[in-house]
Amino acid sequence: MCEHHGEPTDIQPEAEPPGRTSSGRRLSRRGLLAGAGAGLGLALVGAPRLAQAASTLSLNGAWCDPARGSFPNGGHFGAPRGNAKHAGQDISNPVGTALYAAAAGTVIRRGVGVLPGRTGNGIVIDHGGGTYTYYGHLNSFSVSQGAKVVAGRPIGTMGATGNVTGPHLHFETHTGGLGAVVDPVPFMSARGVDLRGGWCRLNPGASGQRVRAVQSLMNQRGAGLVVDGAYGKVSSDAVKAFQKSKGLVADGQVGPLTWPVLVYTLRQGAKGDHVKGLQVVLNKRGAGLVVDGEFGGVSTTAVRTFQGANRLVVDGEAGPLTWQALVA
Ligand SMILES: [Zn+2]
Structure with a gap:
């Protein structure tokens, strides 16, 4: 895979024909500019700024890694x-x-060649507000056309x-708008997701299942937080105190430096709030567990299934690499 010839990538353009949407309509001037700038590579410098300029506060915690792998x-x-x-x-x-929905939305297209110039099996998810994600070259689908999905839901392989x-x-x-492509790497980074597979970043104000996991992990340390999935002042103050105690910058951001010291390596027989946190993020990836804080056989199977589907070592133990992939 390190050879040029062996790199698994596309041999088709997979670029939108300029000036057309997928449905063949002319793009609005705004859409045309955005599409041309990004699609034609003119904005390789500008696009990241654009993505990062987007308000991330309300989006924080809403997006997640669609797949593990290398670039x-x-x-x-x-x-x-x-x-x-x-x-x-x-x-x-x-x-x-495994492939996962990058954010909540509706599967508006599912099939072969669902966007112009794209080949093979593909899925388009509409996230609202003119934002869409496209997933190409799938081996199999696990969502139907029209399905409503939450972030992290398995959508295929x-x-x-x-x-x-x-x-x-x-x-x-x-x-x-559909067709106005931007560079996914800075787009996702601005939403706390490292597409290369690093730890996600949750800032104060974030919400979602991963915040519940953070609250549960903090509760294992005696924080006594309400596990409501809202990363507000009480929760972030608790994290800041924890960061300070670990010699980290006390900024309340749960990111690449904080996650590794926050998570516990858990295996069958473990019991407690940390296990509840693990079960919550397993459920974010479609496990369907009862969140009871008891790491029994069913949770072990869920961890092994997740590890296998994400090309991790399949040992049924939730260590740092498994946590990293679960909360990505
Ligand atoms: Zn490609």
């Missing part, structure tokens, strides 16, 4: 594809690796359908 050479946004530019970010891993040189997810982010 193949030439699989970045804007990479040359014949006369066009690559419209997304490729993430490679073997066929069958990684594959090599369409014109590709190997299995990978082709992941696109569209803002300001």
Whole structure:
């Protein structure tokens, strides 16, 4: 996979034909500018600024990693594809690796070639407000057309359908309308997600299941927080005190430095609030567990299933790498 020829990426342009939406309508001037800027690679410098300028406070905690894997050479946004530019970010891993909805929304397209220029099995999720994500080259689907999904819900598996040189997810982010592609890496980074597979970042004001996990992990340390999924002042003050006690910057951001000291390595037989936190994030990835704080056989099976589907070591033990993937 380190050889140029072996890089699993696309051999098709996978770029939107300029000036057209997927339904063939002309784009509005705003959409055209956004689409052209990003799709033609003119805004490779400007696009990240655009994405980062977006208000992230209300979005924080709402987005998550769609797939584990590595970035193949030439699989970045804007990479040359014949006369066009690559419209997304490729993430490679073997066929069958789990794929997840990057945020809540509705599956508006599911099938083969669901966007112009894209090949193989694909899914489009409408997140509202003119924001869409596209997932390409799937091996299988696990959502139906029209399905409402939450962030982290399994939507299918990684594959090599369409014109590709190997299995990978082709992941696109569209803002300001379907077809207005922006670089997924800064787009997701602005929403606390490291597409390369690092720890997610949750800032004060965030909400969601991962906040529940943080609150549960803090409760294991005696914080006595209400596990409501809202990362407000009481919770962030507790995290700041914890960070200070660990010699970290007490900024309340649960990110790459805080997560590793916050999580516990858990295995069958463990019992407590930390196990509740684990069960919550397993459920975010579709496990369907009862959140009872008891790490029994059912939870072990859920951990093993998640590890296998995400190409982690399958040992049924929730260590730092498993937590990192669960909260990504
Ligand atoms: Zn691609």
